[in-house]
Amino acid sequence: MKEPRFDCAVDAAMSVIEGRWKTVIMCQLAHRREPMRYNQLMSGIPGISPRIFTLQLKEMEKDGLIIRDVRSESPKHVEYSLSPRGLSLLPILVSLAEWGLKNMFPNRVRFEANATMPERSDLERAGLC
Amino acid sequence: MKEPRFDCAVDAAMSVIEGRWKTVIMCQLAHRREPMRYNQLMSGIPGISPRIFTLQLKEMEKDGLIIRDVRSESPKHVEYSLSPRGLSLLPILVSLAEWGLKNMFPNRVRFEANATMPERSDLERAGLC
DNA sequence: CCGTATCCCAGCAGATACTG
């Protein structure tokens, strides 16, 4: 993602949370509930390489989802934490996780097929395109 | 995306809604509130090319978000609609859109900075990693 | 009308080694 997309509100939000590891990083920070250091955070995410990890962090910082706090140089000590904006995204990630549990792991939770179409007024108030 | 990711529930959900145009397509279908035909749907999405459009539709169908219904051959008539599963995702897209409005268009709505950390029990019940 | 076929490319992502 170079620049966030602004065509519609959902798309704008998606452009900020898309990225192979961003939601995972947010989950880690949410789970630990306190600022985390670079290696501490990375070691909780198996399979990520330092380059990609740094890139994702940089984008998330630029988009205001996380805060990077340099506590000391040599020995360098940096702490990452969720910003208020990132925090405000957590309830949505929780909803997504619940949806994922129901729909992607059908063996664990039975799929609820009784969803109904939301009112159009709700859609429009939310700027859903 | 080749195969959905299953490491954690959020990631699993994200792997299904990621894709340059998927949320936009869902928005269109949600807004119109009735089955839409290929060209009708595509013409509501400026900038998309037929190849990509078809690819996104195929993936969404495979992931059970939409239903593809062939009503007749020659003249070919196909209708796309949201499945129950796709429908069940709409409330989350609405939340995302609201978040996007607040955070990506700060001129239109003032940013609310009073979010608080959800309880860890909520996170874990949702399978948030 | 509803797509494929073909070609192309930028950018994301990964592995590994290295440094202030």
Added chain:
DNA sequence: CAGTATCTGCTGGGATACGG
């Protein structure tokens, strides 16, 4: 400790033309 540097590959996305 917290990152860069470098190289490399893949694949998602795009333009355009054509086909059943």
